[in-house]
Amino acid sequence: MPAAARNILIAGGGTTGLMAATLLSQAWPDRHIVLVEKSKKLGGLLRSFDYGENGRFDCGAHNFQETLIPELDHLFLSLLPPEQWHVMGGREREIAGHYYQGTLRHNTPFVDLRGLPESLYKDCVQDFFWNLSQQNAGSTEQVHQGAYAFCHQHYGPVITEAVIQPILFKLFGKEIQSLHKLPLMFLHLNRVAFLDESLVSDLTNSQQLRSRIAFSDQRDLPLERSAGKRNFYPKKPGMQQLIDAFEARLRHRNVTILTEATISELQQNDGRIASVTINRAEHEPLRLSVEQVIWTAGIHPLTLTLGLQDPADCFDPPLQTAFVHLQLDEMIQASDLYYIYPFDSQFLTYRVVNYANFCPQAAQGPSYPVTLELFLPPHQVWEKEALCQRGIEELRMMGLISESTGIRFSAAEITTEGFPMPTLKNIELTRTRRERIQNKALKNLTLLGILAEDELLFHKDVNVHAFQQLKLLIAKSLPAVLQESTPCLPVLP
Numbered sequence: 001m002p003a004a005a006r007n008i009l010i011a012g013g014g015t016t017g018l019m020a021a022t023l024l025s026q027a028w029p030d031r032h033i034v035l036v037e038k039s040k041k042l043g044g045l046l047r048s049f050d051y052g053e054n055g056r057f058d059c060g061a062h063n064f065q066e067t068l069i070p071e072l073d074h075l076f077l078s079l080l081p082p083e084q085w086h087v088m089g090g091r092e093r094e095i096a097g098h099y100y101q102g103t104l105r106h107n108t109p110f111v112d113l114r115g116l117p118e119s120l121y122k123d124c125v126q127d128f129f130w131n132l133s134q135q136n137a138g139s140t141e142q143v144h145q146g147a148y149a150f151c152h153q154h155y156g157p158v159i160t161e162a163v164i165q166p167i168l169f170k171l172f173g174k175e176i177q178s179l180h181k182l183p184l185m186f187l188h189l190n191r192v193a194f195l196d197e198s199l200v201s202d203l204t205n206s207q208q209l210r211s212r213i214a215f216s217d218q219r220d221l222p223l224e225r226s227a228g229k230r231n232f233y234p235k236k237p238g239m240q241q242l243i244d245a246f247e248a249r250l251r252h253r254n255v256t257i258l259t260e261a262t263i264s265e266l267q268q269n270d271g272r273i274a275s276v277t278i279n280r281a282e283h284e285p286l287r288l289s290v291e292q293v294i295w296t297a298g299i300h301p302l303t304l305t306l307g308l309q310d311p312a313d314c315f316d317p318p319l320q321t322a323f324v325h326l327q328l329d330e331m332i333q334a335s336d337l338y339y340i341y342p343f344d345s346q347f348l349t350y351r352v353v354n355y356a357n358f359c360p361q362a363a364q365g366p367s368y369p370v371t372l373e374l375f376l377p378p379h380q381v382w383e384k385e386a387l388c389q390r391g392i393e394e395l396r397m398m399g400l401i402s403e404s405t406g407i408r409f410s411a412a413e414i415t416t417e418g419f420p421m422p423t424l425k426n427i428e429l430t431r432t433r434r435e436r437i438q439n440k441a442l443k444n445l446t447l448l449g450i451l452a453e454d455e456l457l458f459h460k461d462v463n464v465h466a467f468q469q470l471k472l473l474i475a476k477s478l479p480a481v482l483q484e485s486t487p488c489l490p491v492l493p
């Protein structure tokens with residue numbers, strides 16, 4: 001490997017790192033790109049679990065959502081030939097349901113209050129509109145970070161305390177007052193359903209109400225009111241196909257890919273990272289001088305590598321995210337649902353992924369793949385076999401399978417690198433660490449990926465942010481005369 005100063009180091013081989021390597025190897029063919037990934041395999045949270053003849057499963061629900069930035073969409077969609085993509089758009093867009101108060105609901109992923117006891121339902125509705133009437137119509141709403149304050153403003157105290165609080169407690173084992181609002185969007189808790197369709201259609205002409213009330217049946221939502229973006233999933237199961245295609249593309253461009261490798265030191269000189277030390281099992285540490293460092297491997301590993309941790313940085317321990325992968329001898333009883341969000345307290349599962357409804361090959365049988373995503377309390381020890389049994393039992397409790405459904409294959413995987421524990425304290429500490437990194441003002445460091453900015457978590461948002469930052473970096477490296485003629489970046493959708 002050349003040790004010349006024209007090395008570009010990319011830390012992290014998830015989709016952000018792979019996208020960075022693709023864009024930079026294209027823009028800077030004279031530079032040597034080195035991508036360093038800690039795990040054995042590339043892909044990060046978009047990798048798949050490959051069980052050979054028992055099939056490929058994803059780390060839960062993942063697909064590619066178009067961004068309407070043509071170059072970015074092309075970068076991902078050109079990874080597979082067009083005929084290998086299954087396109088979900090219009091009426092065929094993502095359809096999700098939920099399980100609440102002992103009932104599986106197919107109409108919406110947002111919690112439906114109509115299953116509540118009548119007196120509580122009335123209290124919720126009354127308090128919702130009372131709360132709304134107390135807000136100064138037309139004034140700009142305050143932006144709250146905390147889940148409690150956000151829900152209070154959004155729904156009023158009754159829905160917050162009787163509906164949202166117990167759901168968040170079952171998911172994270174924390175009181176709502178200690179949580180950030182981030183998981184509300186992730187878990188479809190930022191709207192509630194409680195009205196029949198004719199009323200919802202009228203009321204949701206108001207922007208204020210539309211951001212709070214879910215359409216009573218997602219299938220009837222007028223298309224002009226939907227986000228209008230299509231989602232793409234390979235016709236064969238496994239997002240890994242994208243990762244494999246990225247890897248082949250990068251190897252073809254002579255990008256050096258080091259897996260099972262970490263960066264132990266970033267040596268600094270004159271406000272820049274001058275060189276890095278890369279550690280690999282069974283290899284001597286490698287010291288590489290660098291021109292640019294693109295960090296996509298998370299704020300916390302970077303804080304440690306730069307020695308910016310403080311003994312007072314005391315995080316709430318991370319959740320364990322578990323995946324239970326099953327091959328069933330029949331489809332789950334979920335009609336056209338792609339995903340199901342169980343909200344009742346007896347479930348460890350927070351999402352069920354029904355591949356057969358968005359992946360044509362998975363729908364052909366003879367086995368039907370399903371993934372359950374579960375949050376396990378920090379430090380709780382689970383045998384994988386017991387976790388599989390638990391997942392199967394939860395599917396039965398929701399009525400998604402019956403006693404006679406055959407389980408052809410089961411496997412469980414547990415990781416602490418899944419969803420961050422979304423407490424206000426953790427998010428605030430992450431921000432503090434990010435500021436410490438930014439205060440170092442290292443001229444050749446670019447920070448991308450999850451939480452590189454506040455509330456950056458969803459794949460499409462992470463992609464758009466990374467793409468725009470990389471384009472800026474590339475534009476800055478152009479001679480001044482070319483910079484002036486560089487076209488403006490597309491506006492964020």
Ligand SMILES: Cc1cc2nc3c(=O)[nH]c(=O)nc-3n(C[C@H](O)[C@H](O)[C@H](O)COP(=O)(O)OP(=O)(O)OC[C@H]3O[C@@H](n4cnc5c(N)ncnc54)[C@H](O)[C@@H]3O)c2cc1C
Pocket residue numbers: 011012013014015016017036037038039042043044045046060061062261262263296297298301321417418419420448449450457458459460462
């Ligand atoms: C449980 C879960 C469910 C999700 N579901 C959805 C969803 O439904 N929809 C959606 O849009 N988004 C979802 N997301 C978010 C989505 O997964 C991320 O936005 C996306 O994966 C970000 O990609 P990334 O490359 O930035 O990060 P990652 O995929 O996390 O990749 C980072 C890579 O860096 C590597 N790494 C870490 N430390 C080091 C180190 N020191 N040195 C070298 N490499 C290192 C890791 O091994 C990893 O490969 C979910 C996330 C989680 C955790």
